[in-house]
Amino acid sequence: MMKQFFDDMTAKMEAGLLEKNTARQKFNLEVTRLGQRLYSGNQRLALCGVCAPFDLLNAMGINSCFVEFWGGVLATAGIANEFMEEAEHVGFQAESCGWHRAVLGAAIKGMMPTPDIMIATSSPCTGGVAAVENLAQKFGCPLFVLTIPPDDSERSVRYLADQFRSMVDFITTHTGETLDGGKLKDAMNKTNQAREIALEVYSLAQSIPSPVKGRDLVSVGLTMPLFLGTETAIEIAQAYKNEFTARIERGISGVPGERLRLIWLQEAILFKNPLIKMLEKDYQATVVVEELNDIYWEPIDPGDPFMGLARRTIAFPFNGAVERRIKHIKKLVQAYRIDGAINPCHWGCRQGTGSRGLIAEALKDLNIPVINLEVDCADSRNFAEGQLRTRLEAFMEVLGSISSERPVEIGGQACTI
Amino acid sequence: MVSDKVSYIGFTCSYTPLALIEAAGYTPYRILPVGDSPDQAGQILHDNLCPHVKRVLDRALSNDLPELDGVVLLNSCDAMRRLADAWKKARPADRIILIGLPMTTDDSAVAYFERELSRLVDTLGQWSGRAVSIETVRASIKKYNQLAVLFESVRNRFVGRGIIGGAVRLQGLYNMAVTRPFSEAYQTIKGFIDDLNSPIAEDTGIPIFLFGNVLPDPEAFGLFESCGVRIVDEDLCTGSRSFAQIEMDGERKIFSQLARGLLRRPRCARTLIPMTPGAIAGEVLSRATACRARGVIACTAKFCDPYIARIPGVREALRKAGLPMLHIEGDCTMRSFGQHRTRIEAFTEMLRR
Structure with a gap:
């Protein structure tokens, strides 16, 4: 059944890619192709x-x-x-x-x-x-x-x-x-190439207004490691770079009239839900970055790959003491000029959700409001849509009152909305 | 001038090397999740986090602790790591060290843990202002081995014929030994052993093997007994896993031996044996069979991933062996534990038939 599912999805996406060639579709296609290989x-x-x-x-x-x-x-x-x-x-x-x-x-x-x-x-x-x-x-x-x-x-x-x-x-x-030593070296070179391009992608995403919209980059940072060491990671990163560059050059904002810039902490809610659309449509609020959509690691030395891989693994923001994670979030908040943070507080996650109080406290230092939701990002059975909408609406109003006048950049030039 | 003041180092995990703390001139003090400190941990930690950790933090926030010269925490699980984060927030003036704890017990894991223990000793030496010698460490390990031998002797009697005061008394001894200076603990246990030959009344309770993580309140064991249960052996981190002998070989590196001994003692569910995935189920079955239990009670703190994820496998293994199991979850308070009385009584009643 699952093999059939991935075969069908892949065929559908390959056909779809001919009509609408977006970076997200390219990413989704590679995910389903991976599913095919796994099955x-x-x-x-x-x-x-x-x-x-x-x-x-x-x-x-x-x-x-x-x-x-x-x-x-x-x-x-x-x-x-x-x-x-x-x-x-x-x-x-x-x-x-x-x-x-x-x-x-x-x-x-x-x-x-x-x-x-x-x-x-x-x-x-x-x-x-x-x-x-x-x-x-x-x-x-x-x-x-x-x-x-x-x-x-x-x-x-x-x-x-x-x-x-x-x-x-x-x-x-x-x-x-x-x-094989040669294959390993080649893989590390590809990892580094993908890394360089991804750095540019995330840099582009930081533009004001951001070229990022809706589900463009949902779970990309978390999933991309599966393709590292291969051409696929390079191709996906390049597709995003091309798309974001084109949007910026044409003055296209991911969310028209972008007013609020948000960071989404930890992981995305992956079952179908209306929250992101609501934020974009009703409040011109865009999730410009997910917590793991970042390059937090140095290039891997192909001549000494094991040490480089180890450093990268330890540098994972969720690893170790919460200070590492907070430092990383603060870096993103400043780089993306974030107005507010949404923490879904994935129920059942001790390591991530466990530190929500410490994260909210740390972001207070930067005057960044945080809304802690209570959801299981995988489980739609307890998804209290009405309650979450109401809370997010209130949060947007708070953010709106804080950042009604702020400098913005379009195509690198500062202006005010 | 010699001071009588006891200098405590707080700890929370049964993998903590008590001998090293003692060697540095401190008394290890296990911050047990007991007492009446108000619930405040939720201000820092999420509600879905292990109540053991939150109760410990409640005590820290309420200053329901002796004066601590420092705190040693182990990176044993997500909750303990978050406790280390929260502790720094709750008591920023405290000295604290987080020690890495490998997930496995192979030689490379032992070597890593050995280095972590060495780092701990250096840190403790800095805290106390005096270097800790290898000879002192060796002597301290020997002392704690003596204590482990005494506890082994008490446990053997407990499993075989029972002891005065039963599991309630035994848990009281464990709690005392992890919170009081070594000499006091040693003398108390020794005195208790001297009385072991006193006749005890026959216990007609149903023999049960108890396993899980944190259950320090002796009153909880009293509740079991009042429900017709006779705990004939246990595997708890606040119980028998607190003390185990460290094999010493004068020729080899002392920290290596300590690391090996700590990692390879009866384990918490967070430690894996990769060669045998799900080995904990067989271990529980083996222990329950060895003590001739007629049933098993799994007693875990709520939200403890290492245990709750293994419970289905344990239950299945016991079911195949014809051993019934009751799983009790709590928040480390007698209030929550007491709510299980009816279930425990029903379980006992079923086993009596």
Whole structure:
């Protein structure tokens, strides 16, 4: 069923791309193509934690994704709820993360492809480790666990780099796939190329008004690592760069009459919901950046890739103490000249939502109001649309009163709206 | 002049190397989620976070703690990491260190943890103003090994024939030993062992194996007993996982041995054995069978991902073995725990038939 789903989606998107060639469609198409590969049954497959080094896996010819990716795919397709119910039926509590419940339910129902290996990552969350362990048990496949240290001291970086080396041995042992030095170098070069272009994309997104609209960049920063080390990541980044450049050159704002610029913290709500459209249409408010839509890591040295990959992994904003995350959010708030922050407070997320009070407090220092919602970004069953609308409307009014007069830039020239 | 003042270092996780804290001249003080501190943690942490961590933070916010010279936290799970963040906010003047804790117990994990323990000792030395020697560390590990041996002896008696005061008394001893100076703890346990041969009344309760994470309140064990339960063994982080012997070999590096010993003691669900995914289910079954329990009670703090994600697997393994399991969740207060009385009684009644 899922293979058919991805085959149909891919065919539909390939046809659609001929008519309307947008960066988002290109991104969506590559996601469904990845889904096809994961279900192909004739390619090596690894299910992982969020912080696995996917470019390294790509260099070894291993198709891979993080398990939450499935939760995202199922939620986007509007079919996550039945899988979450299945997981709850066998005892996985509704208080746990919706992404994990969805993927566990899908596995129980036999809707997941059987992986060759599984790789858990201690960051960003212990819930994710538990989900990966449960899936490894369910599929009876070999499990490797990466401990991501919370700090970036040299010894911590070295420890993680050594784990990556052990992981390569583990993959070879269980799949027969080896790591070719030339392929690894090539993958790192591609990762760096994608990184450079993505930096430009995010820089363009910072323009005032921003060329970003609606769902352009939803979950892109979270999902792009799956394509790193390949041409696909470069192509996706280039498509966004071209599109945003063209919009800016033509003076096209992502949201016409942009009045308010928002940052969306943590992850997006992926099931169908009217909130973003409401913000854009009723308040000319645009989510110009998601928290993970950023390049927070230095280029990887192709001559010493394991250390570079380790540094990048540790630098993940959700890793370690909350200071790292707050520093990153503050950087984005200033770079994008943000008026307000929306924190969905994904129910069941201890690591992310757990620190919401500290984040709100930190943003107060920058006079940035934060609205904390209470949603499960994967689970539409408890989505209180009316209540959320009302709260967001009130929030928009507050923001509107704060930033009624502010300088803006169009095409790099400052003016006032 | 020698001061009688006890200098405490707060800690919250059973992986904490108590011997290192003691070697640095401090008394380890486990900040147990007990007491009547008002709920204030929600101002900093989200409602869906582990109540163990929030109760600990409540105590910190209410100053319901002895004077602490510092706090040692371990990066054991999301909630503990958030506690470290919140603590800095709640008590910015406190000295605090977050120690990395690997998810696995393999040799590279041991080597990493060894370096983290070394960093801890350096930090404790800075806090106390005097360097901690290897000899002192070695001596301190030996002392805590002695305490572990005593507890092992009490536990063996507890599992085999029972002890005066039962599980309530045993939990009281654990709580005392993680909050009082070593010498006091040692003498108290030793004195208790000397009385172990006193005759005790036969307990007709249903033998139950108890496992989970945080259950420090002796009153909770009293509740079990009043429901007709006889706890014949337990695996809790506030119970038997608090103390375990560290294998010492004079030839090898002391921090390496300590790291290995801490990581490979009976584990919290957050620590994995990658070769055997879901191994915790087999471990619970094995322990329950060994103590001849007729049922198992899983007792977990609400929102604890490491445990709640493993409960379905444990339940399934026990079901296949014909061992019924009751899962109780709480918020580390007797108020919430007491609400489970009817369920515990029904569970016991079912096992009696």
